[in-house]
Structure formats: structure tokens, C-alpha cells
Amino acid sequence: MGVSIRQGSRLPGVDAAPAVPPDRRRGELSPQAVGSGRLLRERFSAALITLVSALVGLLTLVVIAALFLRSLPILRQHPLPELVTGTVWKPLAGQFGFWPFILGTLWVTVLAMVIATPVCLLTAVYLAEYARPSTRALVRPLVDVLAGIPSVVYGLFGVLLIVPFLGDDLAPFAQRHWGFLPWLSPGEVSTGYCVLAGGIVLALMVAPVIIAVAEEVLESVPAGAREASLSLGATKWETVKHVSLRLALPGLVASVVLGFARAFGETMAVLMVVGNVAQSPRSLFDPAYPLPALIANNYGEMMSIPLYDSALLLAALMLLTVVLVFNLLAEAVVWARKRAGQ
Amino acid sequence: MRLRCAEELLFRALMVLSTIAVLSGLLLIIAVITVKGAGALSLDMITRLPTGGYYLGKEGGLLNAIVGSLLLGLGATACAALLAIPVALYLQHDYAGRRRWANLVRMSLDLLWGIPSIVYGAFGFTIMLYLGLRASLLGGIIALTLVELPIMARAMEEVLRMVSVELREASYSVGATRWETMRAVVVRQALPGLLTAILLAFGRGIGDAASVLFTAGYTDHLPRSLLDPVASLPLAVFFQLGTPFPEVQQRAYAAAFLLLALVLLVSVCSRLLTRRLSRHAVK
Known part of the structure; x- marks a missing residue:
């Protein structure tokens, strides 16, 4: 199992999805499991994973926004075409x-x-x-x-x-x-x-x-x-x-x-x-x-x-x-x- | 008919020549840096800090840059791994039920992968100003984390995706939750590949100069805390090459040789490790 430097596979390919049982998707478990904290762990980890991914997904926008805000002072004084x-x-x-x-x-x-x-x-x-x-x-x-x-x-x-x-x-x-x-x-x-x-x-x-x-x-x-x-x-x-x-x-x-x-x-x-x-x-x-x-x-x-x-x-x-x-x-x-x- | 054969031969020759040109470029780079750098390398270079007058050609070594690069690389790789693993998991079908979101995150990673490291440097510096930090180890780690994150996350996603669907379904069928399936089956199965992804990103991280240029600074001392500025090998190459003294320029060659050797070593190690560790994976 090697990792290539290649930038992910951008091409359509065989990409089978495992059948995650619907109850697992919703995070429902049998009563016994709920008591053992497994449900809690599942929900917490899913929330954390989603949160981190959302942050990374937004990172590009954050970089653009930060650079734009910091270059506003010069854009206010000189129009962009002139620069x-x-x-x-x-x-x-x-x-x-x-x-x-x-x-x-x-x-x-x-x-x-x-x-x-x-x-x-x-x-x-x-x-x-x-x-x-x-x-x-x-x-x-x-x-x-x-x-x-x-x-x-x-x-x-x-x-x-x-x-x-x-x-x-x-x-x-x-x-x-x-x-x-x-x-x-x-x-x-x-x-x-x-x-x-x-x-x-x-x-x-x-x-x-x-x-x-x-x-x-x-x-x-x-x-x-x-x-x-x-x-x-x-x-x-x-x-x-x-x-x-x-x-x-x-x-x-x-x-x-x-x-x-x-x-x-x-x-x-x-x-x-x-x-x-x-x-x-x-x-x-x-x-x-x-x-x-x-x-x-x-x-x-x-x-x-x-x-x-x-x-x-x-x-x-x-x-x-x-x-x-x-x-x-x-x-x-x-x-x-x-x-x-x- | 003869024309068709001639065309075939011509293009075949051109292709072989092109491939040889690319490969000889690689070999030429390694040869030039090795010949120039290994000649300038001495034990002092890797065991001593720069002393007074080092940049005029007096004695001293590069220990500050070597230690600095390792600290920056390790710190950034650790931070990037903490972020990349959840993202790679999210991109698996088990989590990303709605593919649209997964595709958005994936596209964002591709875009982040393409952002030049000088832009990450400038962005990192902006964040540091906002936080009130000066050029420091911490600042360098922040900027390098951003450089490494997309490389690592995409590589990890590929590796996790290769874990077979049947294996996951077997885990679900005995009642495991997604988290348990990921932790005990998918991540464990993909461990060698994940390690390769981490080493790949580490190799990129220690070699990157533009992002640490104003975020990590440069100093002749070893850092004593996260808030101290820190030297790095790529910048040691860059600054020493810029001096007018041939003795100091020699040291730039030595630093470049060390850097190249380190990067190649990491790459070879990752290949060997993959082979060793994958013996334990279920085929």
C-alpha cells in the first residue's frame, strides 16, 4: 500500500461505498451499548471529525479574507488598476x-x-x-x-x-x-x-x-x-x-x-x-x-x-x-x- | 508506409530522450550537490553552533539549523497529523454521507495543496501579528502545518480508501459503531500507509524555506522555548550563499547536502517502513 505524491486521484474510478447500517449512521445503538458509553464516544468523535473537516474546508476562504483585509489600506489609497x-x-x-x-x-x-x-x-x-x-x-x-x-x-x-x-x-x-x-x-x-x-x-x-x-x-x-x-x-x-x-x-x-x-x-x-x-x-x-x-x-x-x-x-x-x-x-x-x- | 514507421520511430526516440532528460536532471542535481556539499562537510559543521565571526569564515557549525529544522519539522508534522487524520476519516464514505460536503472539503484540500508556501508564510505572519507573536518556533510551526496539511490529508485519504469495503462491513455486521470500525479496523489496517503519508509530509516540511522565512526567523542559538526564534537548514543555505565570502558559501553547499540527504533518507525510510509494516495487515 504505497502513497504516491500524486495529488489524490482526481479521476473517476471504482469507489465502492461500504454499507454503513442506517442505525449506525444515526448513532442509535441497543440499550446495553448506550449504557457503556459507546454511543457517546461515537457521537463525540463524529462531531469532532466533522468540525475539523469544516474548519479545513473553510481554510482557503480564511486565507483569502485575511490577505484581503490586510491589503485594504493600500487599495483604499490607490486604485487597483493603477497599482x-x-x-x-x-x-x-x-x-x-x-x-x-x-x-x-x-x-x-x-x-x-x-x-x-x-x-x-x-x-x-x-x-x-x-x-x-x-x-x-x-x-x-x-x-x-x-x-x-x-x-x-x-x-x-x-x-x-x-x-x-x-x-x-x-x-x-x-x-x-x-x-x-x-x-x-x-x-x-x-x-x-x-x-x-x-x-x-x-x-x-x-x-x-x-x-x-x-x-x-x-x-x-x-x-x-x-x-x-x-x-x-x-x-x-x-x-x-x-x-x-x-x-x-x-x-x-x-x-x-x-x-x-x-x-x-x-x-x-x-x-x-x-x-x-x-x-x-x-x-x-x-x-x-x-x-x-x-x-x-x-x-x-x-x-x-x-x-x-x-x-x-x-x-x-x-x-x-x-x-x-x-x-x-x-x-x-x-x-x-x-x-x-x- | 515508410512514413508511418518513420514517424513512429521519431516520436519513440523523442519520448525516450525526454525521459532521459528528466532523469538526468535529477541525477545532475544530486551529483552536483553531493560533490560540492560533501567536500565542504566536516564534523564541526554538524556538532557545533556558529561562533563569533562565523559568517566571516571563522569556525563554528550548523547545529542551530539542524536542530531548528528538526524541531520545526516534527512540530509541524505532529500538528498536521492531528488535523489530517480527522479530515481523512471524514472523507471516507462511512462518514461523508452527503457526498457534496465531502467533495467540497476535497476540493478545498486541492486548492490548499496548490497555494504557494510564500503565501502561507505571509498568512502565518498575519496570524502571528494578530496573536502578538514575534518570529518564533511556534510561528514557524503554524506556517509549516498549513503547508503540510493538504499533502498529508490527501495522501491519508487515499490510503484509508484502500481498506477493503468487506473488512468494514464485517466490522459493522458484528455491531461496531463507525468510530470503533475506524479505530480498530480501518486505521489499524492502513497504519503503514498512514505512516508513509506522515513521513512524506515531514520531508516536505523540513525542506520548505519560503514559509518559515519570516515566521520562524533565524538565530545562532538553540531555541529554549516555543517563543524563541529558530534557525533552519533551508534558510542556512539561502543566507550563507548570499554572503560574499567563499568559506561561508562552502558551508551553504554543506547545508544543502545535509538537507538533501535528510530528505532522501526520509523518503527511503518511508518506502522500507511501508514494506515492513504491511506484513501485518490483512490482505
Whole structure:
């Protein structure tokens, strides 16, 4: 009985319910049992379990409410559109423009997804459709290990290997040979601490999430559908392309959306390699300053500056909102699938 | 016909390459951290506290961060387990008679699972301000509990659900209440899996940096109470890497190696434990 890191089984499956006798549900017992305190224990435990679950169920709302209340002060003084589109970040002068940070987050996250999506989906297809059971049994725990590696370790890996490679080798090379491409030529000398470094590290970090969900989705494609295609003379890949991928498409989209949400809020690893310069990056070799890094770098010292703390919690609220919306989207896709399957 | 075969071969090659790329990423991370970190590791690092001038490259060790991480991880895992077990039980069919509520709680757990740990850090800090706490072991435990809770609860739910329906029905048929069935049959049967879920969450907890950044603080001393600030390994990596001295940066590598080794050890242990303990479960 193993526990996977996979995020619960989001897919319809065999889920038999035990027949709990109705009297047990209502908490009625024979008179003898009532006297021994069993009924009391049953009712008390059921109440406690329900209470704790209700609290946990409400926790998301509590987090949203708390962050919203604490970011109200800045929202009262500056309208939200002005904060989002403002480009000047000078807390001492009372100017809070989030645009460079939002842009930084988007650059790093989108880049990570561009790198991770094809590689992860191909890996998931390989594991679900092609790999021998023994290969699968070897690869799957390793992917789970990748999911468990702490983010600072990813960050340090980026600092030790990827940043020097980008700064010393790839950036000068790109400057010499790719000058005509708008996003690929570094404007000035790149230190290696840049958007691309953040994207590569993040791509590695979200890989296990995408692979795990995508693989699960692919495995839920009924074998009969595959066999029908194979029996008509289709090759293995044609079957994958026309049957498995098509049937699994919503779930695969959900896996990528979940990966995106994960990448969007990742803090420490990105913070360590992305350079943290509050500007709008113009190429992959420019530094950026994503929203989570903004919160992490400044949260300790904001107490003396008015509205600073409120501004940072607003940043946290923005992160939370985007992540929740994306998670709900993934959830909705899976629900629609479930509904259709029934 | 030849085209179809070529396409088949091309994609098969791409898939194998992708899988190799992901795996080599993992191996590269472990190799780089091990080579750099093991070289910088010494007995002093794990047995001594930082002394004066430690952050300029003088002597001392990481004991504060090691002890701090273990305290934070154990505390948060204990709290998370106290919350996760009832939730996992609630999500079983025996309790969640109305599936709508169970689905709501399940969805909430999924959403909580996705919330970035920096947001938990900020939220935890807000709670601490409300309670009048400063950066402390207690604050760190609160934030880490929130990070671990959804991971643990979902894993536990999966494990409990695998306990067979027949076993539960057998228990009901001899007159047991739901609580008795859960305690004596379901939880006992699923014990190895529950332990794995707890270890999984513990591994996530000790590795998380963003949530303890402003809730637990950082200090060179060992905490004497729940209200003292406490150091942690991930933050030791982060802060020491930020200094300009190569000697201190070396120690960041050592701290990262310790952290990685700890996380991998926990993961291996949980796998072995599962195998050992499941010998006693009714198959």
C-alpha cells in the first residue's frame, strides 16, 4: 500500500461505498451499548471529525479574507488598476507599481512551461504507453524523488551549474550569433542570473507535477479504445496520437495548468537565480524580479514604511488569486470529464 | 508506409530522450550537490553552533539549523497529523454521507495543496501579528502545518480508501459503531500507509524555506522555548550563499547536502517502513 505524491486521484474510478447500517449512521445503538458509553464516544468523535473537516474546508476562504483585509489600506489609497499597471516601485515615496514584478513572474513562468510542457508530456506518454513495467517501476519513484527535493536545493543547483553556464558560455555565444533575434540576444553583458536561469530551474521543479498528473490521465484511457485502433492496423504512435491523446486531452490540459500554477508561486529557487532587478526584461538573458521574490526579499524590513506591508500582502493576494483561478480551472476540466464519463 | 514507421520511430526516440532528460536532471542535481556539499562537510559543521565571526569564515557549525529544522519539522508534522487524520476519516464514505460536503472539503484540500508556501508564510505572519507573536518556533510551526496539511490529508485519504469495503462491513455486521470500525479496523489496517503519508509530509516540511522565512526567523542559538526564534537548514543555505565570502558559501553547499540527504533518507525510510509494516495487515 504505497502513497504516491500524486495529488489524490482526481479521476473517476471504482469507489465502492461500504454499507454503513442506517442505525449506525444515526448513532442509535441497543440499550446495553448506550449504557457503556459507546454511543457517546461515537457521537463525540463524529462531531469532532466533522468540525475539523469544516474548519479545513473553510481554510482557503480564511486565507483569502485575511490577505484581503490586510491589503485594504493600500487599495483604499490607490486604485487597483493603477497599482497593477504602475511601473515605478519606490515605497519610500509612496509609489507602488507592480507591473515590473508581474511581468517578471510571467516571463519566468511562461518560459518554464514552454520548456517543461513538451518534455513532460512526452515522458508521461512514454511511461503510460510505451515503457515496460520494470522501466516504469524504476522511473516513477525517481520522478517522485524529484518532487521531494527542497526548493533551496534546486536554487543552489541553479547557482552552481546553470548560472555559470548561461553567463560564461551561452550568453556570449548568443550575443555573437543570435544578435538578430529580438529575445535571444542579451542587451548588455549578462551575469547569468537571468530569466532563462529561472525558467530552466522552474521547469525541472514542475516536471514531476505535470508528469504525475498527465500519466494518471493517460492511464485512465480505456484499453478497449486503444485496442480498437490497433486492430484496425494503426501503429502504436498513431493510436497514441488519434486515440489516447485525444481522449486524454482535457486531463493533459489540466496537468499543464496545475504545473503553471505551481511554477507561478514558486519562490526560493527562482529568487536565487533570477537576478532580482526591478525592470521589465527585454531578453532571456536579462534579470527579472518576480512577485514571490519581492515578498520574500522585503517582508522583514517593511514595518517602518507606511503601506509597504499592505503592498506586499497585496502581492501575496495577487499570487494567491492567480494560483486559485488556475487550480479551479484544472478542477473544472476534471469535473467536466467526470460528468461526461458517467 | 515508410512514413508511418518513420514517424513512429521519431516520436519513440523523442519520448525516450525526454525521459532521459528528466532523469538526468535529477541525477545532475544530486551529483552536483553531493560533490560540492560533501567536500565542504566536516564534523564541526554538524556538532557545533556558529561562533563569533562565523559568517566571516571563522569556525563554528550548523547545529542551530539542524536542530531548528528538526524541531520545526516534527512540530509541524505532529500538528498536521492531528488535523489530517480527522479530515481523512471524514472523507471516507462511512462518514461523508452527503457526498457534496465531502467533495467540497476535497476540493478545498486541492486548492490548499496548490497555494504557494510564500503565501502561507505571509498568512502565518498575519496570524502571528494578530496573536502578538514575534518570529518564533511556534510561528514557524503554524506556517509549516498549513503547508503540510493538504499533502498529508490527501495522501491519508487515499490510503484509508484502500481498506477493503468487506473488512468494514464485517466490522459493522458484528455491531461496531463507525468510530470503533475506524479505530480498530480501518486505521489499524492502513497504519503503514498512514505512516508513509506522515513521513512524506515531514520531508516536505523540513525542506520548505519560503514559509518559515519570516515566521520562524533565524538565530545562532538553540531555541529554549516555543517563543524563541529558530534557525533552519533551508534558510542556512539561502543566507550563507548570499554572503560574499567563499568559506561561508562552502558551508551553504554543506547545508544543502545535509538537507538533501535528510530528505532522501526520509523518503527511503518511508518506502522500507511501508514494506515492513504491511506484513501485518490483512490482505
